Amino acid sequence: MSQLGQVVGILRKLNEEYQISTPKKLKLIDAYLIYVLLTGIIQFAYCLLVGTFPFNSFLSGFISTVGCFILAASLRIQLNKANQSTFNVTPERAFADFVFAHIILHLVVINFIG
Amino acid sequence: MIIFIILPIFSWSVVAANLNVANLNGLKAQFQTAIKSFSDIASLHYTLAGIKELGVQLPDSYCDNINKLVDKLNVESIYHATEASKTLVNCKLPVEDYRATLTAVLQSEDSKTAELYFAVRSSVILGITVDESKIEKRLNLLAKTDDSVVSQGYALLTGAQLSQTIAKSYADTINDLVQQADEIDGSILQYEGGIGATALIFNAFYEVAEKAGVPVKIDSKQLIKFATYFSSKRHVATLRSAYYLTKIFKHLSDNKNQVPVVVSRISPSAISPQNPSVLVSVTNILGQPVGEMSVVAESAKRKEDGVVVISKQKLISKASDFSVYELPFYDTKIPRGFYTIHLTLTARNEGKLIGLTDNMIDVKVTSEGTIENVELTVSDRDNTAQAKTYKLSYPNGQTDKLELDYHQKLTIKFQIKDKQSDEFVRVQQAFLRFTNKKSNKEIIYLAEPSDGANSQYKVEVDLITNANDFRHQSDTYELVLILGDSLLQTAYEWKLNNNVQLTFHEESLADKNHQKLYLPRPEIIHQFREDEKRPHNVVSLVFSALTALPLLVLLILWLKIGFNLSGLPLGLSPLGFHISHAAVFALMFFYWKCLNMFQTMRYLALVCIPLFLFGHRVLATLAARRAKKV
Numbered sequence: 001m002s003q004l005g006q007v008v009g010i011l012r013k014l015n016e017e018y019q020i021s022t023p024k025k026l027k028l029i030d031a032y033l034i035y036v037l038l039t040g041i042i043q044f045a046y047c048l049l050v051g052t053f054p055f056n057s058f059l060s061g062f063i064s065t066v067g068c069f070i071l072a073a074s075l076r077i078q079l080n081k082a083n084q085s086t087f088n089v090t091p092e093r094a095f096a097d098f099v100f101a102h103i104i105l106h107l108v109v110i111n112f113i114g
Numbered sequence: 115m116i117i118f119i120i121l122p123i124f125s126w127s128v129v130a131a132n133l134n135v136a137n138l139n140g141l142k143a144q145f146q147t148a149i150k151s152f153s154d155i156a157s158l159h160y161t162l163a164g165i166k167e168l169g170v171q172l173p174d175s176y177c178d179n180i181n182k183l184v185d186k187l188n189v190e191s192i193y194h195a196t197e198a199s200k201t202l203v204n205c206k207l208p209v210e211d212y213r214a215t216l217t218a219v220l221q222s223e224d225s226k227t228a229e230l231y232f233a234v235r236s237s238v239i240l241g242i243t244v245d246e247s248k249i250e251k252r253l254n255l256l257a258k259t260d261d262s263v264v265s266q267g268y269a270l271l272t273g274a275q276l277s278q279t280i281a282k283s284y285a286d287t288i289n290d291l292v293q294q295a296d297e298i299d300g301s302i303l304q305y306e307g308g309i310g311a312t313a314l315i316f317n318a319f320y321e322v323a324e325k326a327g328v329p330v331k332i333d334s335k336q337l338i339k340f341a342t343y344f345s346s347k348r349h350v351a352t353l354r355s356a357y358y359l360t361k362i363f364k365h366l367s368d369n370k371n372q373v374p375v376v377v378s379r380i381s382p383s384a385i386s387p388q389n390p391s392v393l394v395s396v397t398n399i400l401g402q403p404v405g406e407m408s409v410v411a412e413s414a415k416r417k418e419d420g421v422v423v424i425s426k427q428k429l430i431s432k433a434s435d436f437s438v439y440e441l442p443f444y445d446t447k448i449p450r451g452f453y454t455i456h457l458t459l460t461a462r463n464e465g466k467l468i469g470l471t472d473n474m475i476d477v478k479v480t481s482e483g484t485i486e487n488v489e490l491t492v493s494d495r496d497n498t499a500q501a502k503t504y505k506l507s508y509p510n511g512q513t514d515k516l517e518l519d520y521h522q523k524l525t526i527k528f529q530i531k532d533k534q535s536d537e538f539v540r541v542q543q544a545f546l547r548f549t550n551k552k553s554n555k556e557i558i559y560l561a562e563p564s565d566g567a568n569s570q571y572k573v574e575v576d577l578i579t580n581a582n583d584f585r586h587q588s589d590t591y592e593l594v595l596i597l598g599d600s601l602l603q604t605a606y607e608w609k610l611n612n613n614v615q616l617t618f619h620e621e622s623l624a625d626k627n628h629q630k631l632y633l634p635r636p637e638i639i640h641q642f643r644e645d646e647k648r649p650h651n652v653v654s655l656v657f658s659a660l661t662a663l664p665l666l667v668l669l670i671l672w673l674k675i676g677f678n679l680s681g682l683p684l685g686l687s688p689l690g691f692h693i694s695h696a697a698v699f700a701l702m703f704f705y706w707k708c709l710n711m712f713q714t715m716r717y718l719a720l721v722c723i724p725l726f727l728f729g730h731r732v733l734a735t736l737a738a739r740r741a742k743k744v
Contacts, residue, residue, distance in 0.1 A: 095733065
């Protein structure tokens with residue numbers, strides 16, 4: 001019982017810390033990440049329940065969510081001011097890369113979805 | 115069974131071909147059949163000439179046939195006619211009828227070597243003079259353009275029709291032509307074109323050498339290889355080949371040429387106490403005796419291990435014409451096996467005999483075998499302790515009925531002893547045969563020998579394991595032991611028991627109808643791949659809707675966090691950026707619905723231009739705004 005209580009306590013502390021220290025922009029991106037994750041989970045659940053037909057469509061949908069997640073995550077990393085020293089890109093440049101990569105990702109996904 | 119007996123014979127004939135006596139009777143029969151009816155002048159020529167070679171003179175009535183069949187405008191036809199007329203005693207042909215054609219061929223620049231030969235030979239027979247120097251020039255020209263062996267053969271034949279000096283110059287080229295022959299398996303020489311070409315060319319050697327007055331200069335080994343080739347042709351298809359072959363055999367047995375000697379075994383191949391000697395015949399290729407010889411068996415080697423049993427033993431002459439020699443071979447000390455005897459001959463008189471060394475004869479020494487220590491055991495499949503063993507001895511079988519149940523097995527053990535050497539031997543065939551007395555169906559099992567010197571044979575028949583061989587048919591069977599070997603004097607078929615009752619566990623199955631194998635099989639209907647199981651339409655629609663749900667979650671979260679909508683820049687550039695961004699998504703939708711990759715790529719390239727332009731401007735504005743704030 002006490003272990004569970006400890007875990008809950010830690011989580012609450014984490015949440016508070018997060019709410020305070022993260023800037024708004026990053027929180028928006030985090031919300032986007034959660035959305036993409038949920039979509040991916042639902043797709044995967046469908047595949048497990050019903051079967052893999054048509055396999056190519058499932059793959060393309062799933063890879064689309066995975067790809068979006070990765071791109072958004074990389075955008076978040078680049079926008080985070082704490083990482084300014086490692087990266088040498090402006091936020092605008094990061095966003096432009098994000099859009100460009102997304103175009104290519106969507107092209108491939110739509111091609112594969114059949 | 116037959117396969118096993120043929121195998122050892124095959125291994126003998128893979129050895130290099132041997133020189134045999136010619137099949138003269140076959141050739142004679144071929145000519146005698148042909149003489150009954152003629153279809154063309156060539157057949158008439160070859161038949162008449164062939165029969166004449168064999169020593170039979172034909173009546174002049176055939177002259178009419180010649181005149182009827184000849185085609186006066188064809189030089190080859192004229193050639194056949196003139197040659198045919200030469201075989202008869204008094205057959206005069208109308209020379210003037212042919213003169214025109216012959217002269218035309220002799221003068222023409224286009225005649226081939228064969229045509230030239232036909233023309234020259236016909237002219238010589240008919241008594242028409244030919245311009246020898248001109249012919250020689252033509253032949254030299256043709257030798258440059260046509261270097262096939264048949265053309266060279268015809269050139270020799272033509273040379274033989276001209277003066278002796280010309281013939282001599284051609285006779286000197288015989289060796290060159292011999293070098294152009296193909297050697298097969300190291301034992302045969304032939305020319306491209308088979309028996310027809312080879313026989314023509316070989317015969318040409320002798321004709322031109324005879325005209326030149328010189329002996330045919332061929333290396334004796336090569337001559338034997340040619341002779342081996344000719345003697346291997348037991349039957350020839352065409353009369354032309356038959357005629358040339360007859361001439362060749364006569365040349366090869368003519369004492370003024372080199373004469374190959376044919377050494378062959380005329381006794382049966384198996385040596386036993388009833389047949390203790392090897393009889394060898396020494397003749398020429400026509401089967402005629404070649405004079406007194408001293409025949410020595412240099413060695414007799416066993417094939418499997420090279421053991422030499424005879425060394426430098428002289429054979430005894432048995433015939434008054436010195437054509438048959440005897441070698442006593444059988445001896446109790448000589449073990450069973452296949453032997454090769456190497457014979458060398460020495461002629462008493464100096465002559466032109468060749469092929470005197472390197473003659474090989476194959477014989478086999480068989481022995482008598484006895485079947486010993488025969489045991490027939492009936493035992494339980496699982497418990498071999500309860501076994502009933504019967505001892506049998508050849509030729510007595512069991513008289514009592516033998517009953518076997520499905521929980522029993524039958525085992526038969528035996529050994530085969532060589533009477534002479536007292537050793538236990540292995541045989542090529544050792545079978546146990548069950549014959550169903552009702553249906554006469556045979557089920558045969560192989561007896562396997564054990565390793566080692568005692569070579570005990572064993573065969574086991576289990577009524578559960580082997581039930582399918584019998585098709586579970588519980589019937590009365592006859593039991594027979596079969597033994598055979600090429601080196602065993604007698605084979606054995608020993609009825610062990612006439613009344614064996616086998617009872618199987620399951621119901622009997624019908625015999626396999628082997629005829630059904632040749633009837634049409636059942637038709638195979640193609641089955642297309644079945645579609646995978648798909649969920650109900652409703653299920654997939656529900657889940658598609660579910661996928662859209664997280665979008666709501668996103669909006670709620672964004673609102674909660676506080677979307678900075680007020681900071682959204684307005685103006686042409688941002689508007690342009692958003693429109694082109696939306697256009698890209700629209701393009702993706704259309705790509706999914708109806709476009710293909712190429713079209714999409716083109717449109718995408720088009721849309722990307724404003725997208726980047728506007729995007730760049732918007733981002734620059736944002737960057738400036740941020741810089742200002744800082």
